[in-house]
Amino acid sequence: xxxxxxxxxxxxxxxxxxxxxxxxxxxxxxxxxxxxxxxxxxxxxxxxxxxxxxxxxxxxxxxxxxxxxxxxxxxxxxxxxxxxxxxxxxxxxxxxxxxxxxxxxxxxxxxxxxxxxxxxxxxxxxxxxxxxxxxxxxxxxxxxxxxxxxxxxxxxxxxxxxxxxxxxxxxxxxxxxxxxxxxxxxxxxxxxxxxxxxxxxxxxxxxxxxxxxxxxxxxxxxxxxxxxxxxxxxxxxxxxxxxxxxxxxxxxxxxxxxxxxxxxxxxxxxxxxxxxxxxxxxxxxxxxxxxxxxxxxxxxxxxxxxxxxxx
Amino acid sequence: xxxxxxxxxxxxxxxxxxxxxxxxxxxxxxxxxxxxxxxxxxxxxxxxxxxxxxxxxxxxxxxxxxxxxxxxxxxxxxxxxxxxxxxxxxxxxxxxxxxxxxxxxxxxxxxxxxxxxxxxxxxxxxxxxxxxxxxxxxxxxxxxxxxxxxxxxxxxxxxxxxxxxxxxxxxxxxxxxxxxxxxxxxxxxxxxxxxxxxxxxxxxxxxxxxxxxxxxxxxxxxxxxxxxxxxxxxxxxxxxxxxxxxxxxxxxxxxxxxxxxxxxxxxxxxxxxxxxxxxxxxxxxxxxxxxxxxxxxxxxxxxxxxxxxxxxxxxxxxxxxxxxxxxxxxxxxxxxxxxxxxxxxxxxxxxxxxxxxxxxxxxxxxxxxxxxxxxxxxxxxxxxxxxxxxxxxxxxxxxxxxxxxxxxxxxxxxxxxxxxxxxxxxxxxxxxxxxxxxxxxxxxxxxxxxxxxxxxxxxxxxxxxxxxxxxxxxxxxxxxxxxxxxxxxxxxxxxxxxxxxxxxxxxxxxxxxxxxxxxxxxxxxxxxxxxxxxxxxxxxxxxxxxxxxxxxxxxxxxxxxxxxxxxxxxxxxxxxxxxxxxxxxxxxxxxxxxxxxxxxxxxxxxxxxxxxxxxxxxxxxxxxxxxxxxxxxxxxxxxxxxxxxxxxxxxxxxxxxxxxxx
Numbered sequence: 001x002x003x004x005x006x007x008x009x010x011x012x013x014x015x016x017x018x019x020x021x022x023x024x025x026x027x028x029x030x031x032x033x034x035x036x037x038x039x040x041x042x043x044x045x046x047x048x049x050x051x052x053x054x055x056x057x058x059x060x061x062x063x064x065x066x067x068x069x070x071x072x073x074x075x076x077x078x079x080x081x082x083x084x085x086x087x088x089x090x091x092x093x094x095x096x097x098x099x100x101x102x103x104x105x106x107x108x109x110x111x112x113x114x115x116x117x118x119x120x121x122x123x124x125x126x127x128x129x130x131x132x133x134x135x136x137x138x139x140x141x142x143x144x145x146x147x148x149x150x151x152x153x154x155x156x157x158x159x160x161x162x163x164x165x166x167x168x169x170x171x172x173x174x175x176x177x178x179x180x181x182x183x184x185x186x187x188x189x190x191x192x193x194x195x196x197x198x199x200x201x202x203x204x205x206x207x208x209x210x211x212x213x214x215x216x217x218x219x220x221x222x223x224x225x226x227x228x229x230x231x232x233x234x235x236x237x238x239x240x241x242x243x244x245x246x247x248x249x250x251x252x253x254x255x256x257x258x259x260x261x262x263x264x265x266x267x268x269x270x271x272x273x274x275x276x277x278x279x280x281x282x283x284x285x286x287x288x289x290x291x292x293x294x295x296x297x298x299x300x301x302x303x304x305x306x307x308x309x310x311x
Numbered sequence: 312x313x314x315x316x317x318x319x320x321x322x323x324x325x326x327x328x329x330x331x332x333x334x335x336x337x338x339x340x341x342x343x344x345x346x347x348x349x350x351x352x353x354x355x356x357x358x359x360x361x362x363x364x365x366x367x368x369x370x371x372x373x374x375x376x377x378x379x380x381x382x383x384x385x386x387x388x389x390x391x392x393x394x395x396x397x398x399x400x401x402x403x404x405x406x407x408x409x410x411x412x413x414x415x416x417x418x419x420x421x422x423x424x425x426x427x428x429x430x431x432x433x434x435x436x437x438x439x440x441x442x443x444x445x446x447x448x449x450x451x452x453x454x455x456x457x458x459x460x461x462x463x464x465x466x467x468x469x470x471x472x473x474x475x476x477x478x479x480x481x482x483x484x485x486x487x488x489x490x491x492x493x494x495x496x497x498x499x500x501x502x503x504x505x506x507x508x509x510x511x512x513x514x515x516x517x518x519x520x521x522x523x524x525x526x527x528x529x530x531x532x533x534x535x536x537x538x539x540x541x542x543x544x545x546x547x548x549x550x551x552x553x554x555x556x557x558x559x560x561x562x563x564x565x566x567x568x569x570x571x572x573x574x575x576x577x578x579x580x581x582x583x584x585x586x587x588x589x590x591x592x593x594x595x596x597x598x599x600x601x602x603x604x605x606x607x608x609x610x611x612x613x614x615x616x617x618x619x620x621x622x623x624x625x626x627x628x629x630x631x632x633x634x635x636x637x638x639x640x641x642x643x644x645x646x647x648x649x650x651x652x653x654x655x656x657x658x659x660x661x662x663x664x665x666x667x668x669x670x671x672x673x674x675x676x677x678x679x680x681x682x683x684x685x686x687x688x689x690x691x692x693x694x695x696x697x698x699x700x701x702x703x704x705x706x707x708x709x710x711x712x713x714x715x716x717x718x719x720x721x722x723x724x725x726x727x728x729x730x731x732x733x734x735x736x737x738x739x740x741x742x743x744x745x746x747x748x749x750x751x752x753x754x755x756x757x758x759x760x761x762x763x764x765x766x767x768x769x770x771x772x773x774x775x776x777x778x779x780x781x782x783x784x785x786x787x788x789x790x791x792x793x794x795x796x797x798x799x800x801x802x803x804x805x806x807x808x809x810x811x812x813x814x815x816x817x818x819x820x821x822x823x824x825x826x827x828x829x830x831x832x833x834x835x836x837x838x839x840x841x842x843x844x845x846x847x848x849x850x851x852x853x854x855x856x857x858x859x860x861x862x863x864x865x866x867x868x869x870x871x872x873x874x875x876x877x878x879x880x881x882x883x884x885x886x887x888x889x890x891x892x893x894x895x896x897x898x899x900x901x902x903x904x905x906x907x908x909x910x911x912x913x914x915x916x917x918x919x920x921x922x923x924x925x926x927x928x929x930x931x932x933x934x935x936x937x938x939x940x941x942x943x944x945x946x947x948x949x950x951x952x953x954x955x956x957x958x959x960x961x962x963x964x965x966x967x968x969x970x971x972x973x
Contacts, residue, residue, distance in 0.1 A: 221948045268948045271917035309914035 024182030040170020060105035064201030068103035072114035078121035172284035327427035501869035503862035522601030533726035548593035561750030563624035577622035584647035609643035650782035661744035675740035703793035730788035759831035
């Protein structure tokens, strides 16, 4: 990169360590960290067994965050996520037992298996960073990062997230199969679970919050805002899309691009940063009007990038 | 994507959008700031009512409660207007007009719902800010108004865009006003001035000005002496006379009813002393408005200011009452004694007296018979003041109908008007023509700017007697009883502990120092801002090189300068954009140059990607491309791009050596 670079931070160390466990997925690791730094939530859409859980686990471990996992089922109730108050005979009052949501990194496995009621309870908590149970509002830990997964196939007996709830996720990414070399190394290497257990945190939780704050200070120039506007404007005018990008989507794009620039050790955002995060940020928010219902996020983003000149 | 029309449509009229809560707060702030100086001038009940109204409105804001109903507001309008009518007995005029505006501003806050209402509040505030200058034009008011202007303009800006923080709104407003400042200066300097105010002021505008009056009764001057207000300022051209010689002549009083002195007939021609010879002093007087005709000059005036006449009793009179601060040049002869040619009838009128105060008359007759000459008689009288137990005090006892008798024989405590009045009465009783002269004595030199400041506390009364073969001779009985009053000023003459005006006290020297400095600032403000008359304007413009400027030339220059300023400001605001455009043009030029080797930039390609692609295709371009992209990124996407960076970018792109493809 030609511009002056910021010094390397513990976040790069984390990327390095994660790359040694989740093989050949450096882009996904980066995007997941960008999502976390931009204070957003992540949706991973892929088949089982491609390393979603390991990725979530590795991130929590490296960033020194505590980790819970929620496996969604059709008979799950909101209380199973949030927690319940149970009568305690000794104290003579109700005692709140926090649910699995009270953790800093949460992996919500197969979110589309949960009923809409449970889904919305979860998504409310993601949006508000707090839960309300029996009239009492309890704050969730900070940082609070949700990684939800959903299986794009085998849709029988599932409740796909509606668009409005997809919007709650800053990014949606796909893991994809590892390439041959990575897979060979995986098969030949040590057990991934043992490797995760042996990891040491690269940074303190306080440091992470500080980094999240730094993200907001990454400079965005008027020319760059003009580019984001041009992108959004194109999706709104072009007949290729069912609906254009919302202002919230444009804001999400900027937030993610700032974090991407920071991970790239710059204190200013370039059009390249926008283009880098566009598939993950805009892919689940844009729907082609016709023709290709199964178009991938990267195809949609590539078409959009190619159609809009940088002002 | 469908866009919704902003604002709802009711009938054919578009309804103004509702105010946000922060906008409402801005509007409250600007109303409070605007109304603050009015506390001093508005009637107390109105101040209390308006304050209550604003507090009520704030409470409604706090509780997000509904605004009062239209009926209640109508009632408040009627009640408030009635109150103003009963306070002033009219609706027309400066004070009732301002009071009505204050009332309506407070009531408008109570029915303020939409942006449109907010705009009326803001324009009402702008207008009310202007009205503060009708009461006072000092530097303090100007400073306050300027500050208030920033707040009101920030409120106006918040109506346009509510999303900014308080500091940002204030900064925006300050920047806008700063941009307007050069226009203000051009208009101030060049707008053709007219003599006097641009518009007539209602009659009540001049009430409440303090100063000497054309009557004098016991207590009137000692009351005036309690005021520290400035009567006029004097700048001597050269040496100033010594302090005891500074008698500033004001109203001359000849008619007496036993208690009160009044001015007599003034008509008649007198000759001015010859200023070419004798001890002539030149000076300029800047007189504060007092709504009376007289002007002040050292005894005796030798020249006449424009639009002024000299009365028979050597009093300077302006044709129009002095209603704004005026400045006039004067020359005076200190050794001139007028009245040698006084007529018999005139002298007779200076002997008239009522048939009261018998004890004084008897005493005067006794002295008359004991004194050979008029001079001896005067000496006898002054000796009487000096030797008997007379006191000079600011708080003399009250006197009844035979005030002279009571003063001379019973109380023996008095201020200058008591001594002057008793002296003149006794002289007349003894058959010597005499009159009372009021005015100011002394003054205080401001070491900062050299101006002599004469305050109301320097008000004084003395006597003139007519001596055969000489004329009217000034006799100051106060000088006999309290010589330090004349030599050093009031503070050293009255006994300690008397209620002197704060500013006149001799102690607190640091305070005097501050006061002198402040007064010098105020004086320059008066001289150069408030006193910027057509004559001053001509002086300034001719010094700036405009010869014989008439209003047409001034208007032309003013329009030209405003146009230039506008151009400059436009250029300044557009500068950044032009700057950015240059960067983009240079970048596109690079793409066009590289297009010859098939490396044109794709229009969606970012600078870093482009540099990388060119570097891959032509490795010898890697280094320069890296630098060029870095410069471009700094200029277009960075926080600070300087002119130097811009030039560097231009140079690099122009000098880039592109080899033909192999």
